Amino acid sequence: GQQLNQSPQSMFIQEGEDVSMNCTSSSIFNTWLWYKQEPGEGPVLLIALYKAGELTSNGRLTAQFGITRKDSFLNISASIPSDVGIYFCAGQRGDQLIWGAGTKLIIKP
Amino acid sequence: GAVVSQHPSRVICKSGTSVKIECRSLDFQATTMFWYRQFPKKSLMLMATSNEGSKATYEQGVEKDKFLINHASLTLSTLTVTSAHPEDSSFYICSARRQGVYEQYFGPGTRLTVT
Numbered sequence: 027g028q029q030l031n032q033s034p035q036s037m038f039i040q041e042g043e044d045v046s047m048n049c050t051s052s053s054i055f056n057t058w059l060w061y062k063q064e065p066g067e068g069p070v071l072l073i074a075l076y077k078a079g080e081l082t083s084n085g086r087l088t089a090q091f092g093i094t095r096k097d098s099f100l101n102i103s104a105s106i107p108s109d110v111g112i113y114f115c116a117g118q119r120g121d122q123l124i125w126g127a128g129t130k131l132i133i134k135p
Numbered sequence: 136g137a138v139v140s141q142h143p144s145r146v147i148c149k150s151g152t153s154v155k156i157e158c159r160s161l162d163f164q165a166t167t168m169f170w171y172r173q174f175p176k177k178s179l180m181l182m183a184t185s186n187e188g189s190k191a192t193y194e195q196g197v198e199k200d201k202f203l204i205n206h207a208s209l210t211l212s213t214l215t216v217t218s219a220h221p222e223d224s225s226f227y228i229c230s231a232r233r234q235g236v237y238e239q240y241f242g243p244g245t246r247l248t249v250t
Binding site: 056057059061066067068069070071074114118121122123125126127128 | 139141167169177178179181184226228230237238239240241242243244246
């Protein structure tokens with residue numbers, strides 16, 4: 027079963043607003059990954075984090091690997107319509123990824 | 136890049152028949168491939184992990200005789216759903232990973248509908 031708590035479950039925002047979502051766990055992970063999935067498609071890797079405290083950006087996206095190795099957040103600045111989709115966090119443990127439940131991003135017209 | 140393809144993208148089959156889904160890493164060698172199943176509005180559920188040349192490791196509750204996985208080369212893995220039933224209808228997604236790295240790169244998914 028899932029071992030990551032991802033929040034919020036969904037977000038309704040205005041175009042141009044900043045977005046923040048996070049994942050927490052009771053256990054530590056060696057790597058955190060953030061993916062975006064659009065309807066009918068497979069997830070696309072956005073950012074990979076390898077070290078505790080690491081802060082990494084990819085365009086308007088910024089993600090951080092929590093210092094305790096038990097959490098991570100993803101920020102999207104100045105959201106645009108094509109940012110809609112479901113964002114998943116995933117923590118790497120051994121050979122597998124443990125997935126969050128996803129954050130659905132909806133941009134109000 | 137790290138491009139993964141899946142074929143077919145959609146398939147409709149009759150109950151009792153088998154269907155094969157292919158997953159290919161197009162521009163890298165995938166020592167490990169994963170097969171996931173995703174229900175509507177849900178996260179990905181890992182079905183099995185396969186390493187090239189080895190038998191797949193199935194997650195608890197996944198029937199290995201029903202979901203046959205073959206990873207015969209470093210660029211191809213196949214999932215065969217045998218004797219499909221309507222409850223097998225789902226979105227199946229594969230991912231591939233290079234040796235020594237943790238990132239998984241996903242295929243576009245296959246929508247299976249069993250009638």
